[in-house]
Amino acid sequence: MSDVTETTEFDPTATATEADAGDETALTPSQLEEEGDIAADYIEELLDIADLDGDIDIDARGGRAYLSVNASEGSSNLRVLSKPDTVNALQELTRIAVQTKTGSFSRLILDVGGSRDARASELAVLVDKAIARIEEGADSAALPPMSSYERKLIHDIASERGYSSESEGEGRDRHNVITRA
CATH class of the missing domain: 3.30.300.20 (K homology (KH) domain)
Structure with missing residues (x-):
């Protein structure tokens, strides 16, 4: 019960x-x-x-x-x-x-x-890797497609780290692209 x-x-x-x-x-x-x-x-x-x-x-x-x-x-x-x-x-x-x-x-x-917290930690690692690519000279870093909830978390994490995040694509291909703010 x-x-x-x-x-x-x-x-x-x-x-x-x-x-x-x-x-x-x-x-x-x-x-x-x-x-x-x-x-x-x-x-x-x-x-x-x-x-x-x-x-x-x-x-x-x-x-x-x-x-x-x-x-x-x-x-x-x-x-x-x-x-x-x-x-x-x-x-x-x-x-x-x-x-x-x-x-x-x-x-x-x-x-x-606790699966959502675990996934949020994984997403934070993805954002950190994307930021590292940008700091190495890339203009932007695209992340894999994910759910709207996960994209929202990416937006929040990127913002907390002083970067910008936009959702691009349609349907199952919708993903985040991180750039300098």
């Missing part, structure tokens, strides 16, 4: 960034909370069906509902779901479940077993 821990520290000023928002408007704290609750119920049911133990934390980050599923104390069977492709697939299924209940597009983020 999974435990749901709800974090209700919603930032009412949090809005989606232009790079990632599309035409969607920012959700209110109560809408984010509703998305989080619906998503947590869906994930909890999925964990029960799969006979996996996990603790679910609900939060809001950057104008999105953020669910984190971590192994219960003394249990490590959750790592079977923490592979990046599996987390992305579960996130899409969870978004569909939320959209079905709310009737609105969902931008929620799902993290299983």
Whole structure:
């Protein structure tokens, strides 16, 4: 059985960034909370069906509902779901479940077993390598195609390091190009 821990520290000023928002408007704290609750119920049911133990934390980050599923104390069977492709697939299924209940597009983020933090660390290394190429004389450095969430992280990491990042390409070929700011 999974435990749901709800974090209700919603930032009412949090809005989606232009790079990632599309035409969607920012959700209110109560809408984010509703998305989080619906998503947590869906994930909890999925964990029960799969006979996996996990603790679910609900939060809001950057104008999105953020669910984190971590192994219960003394249990490590959750790592079977923490592979990046599996987390992305579960996130899409969870978004569909939320959209079905709310009737609105969902931008929620799902993290299983710390996989999002691990991926953010990998992306930081990619950005550092791209910056090294620029410092060695390249005008820009293109990164491989990735999801909109990962491109958003790249934008943030590049900005933190004093560089600029633009998304280029279409569909599955959409990627970041880093340049000097």
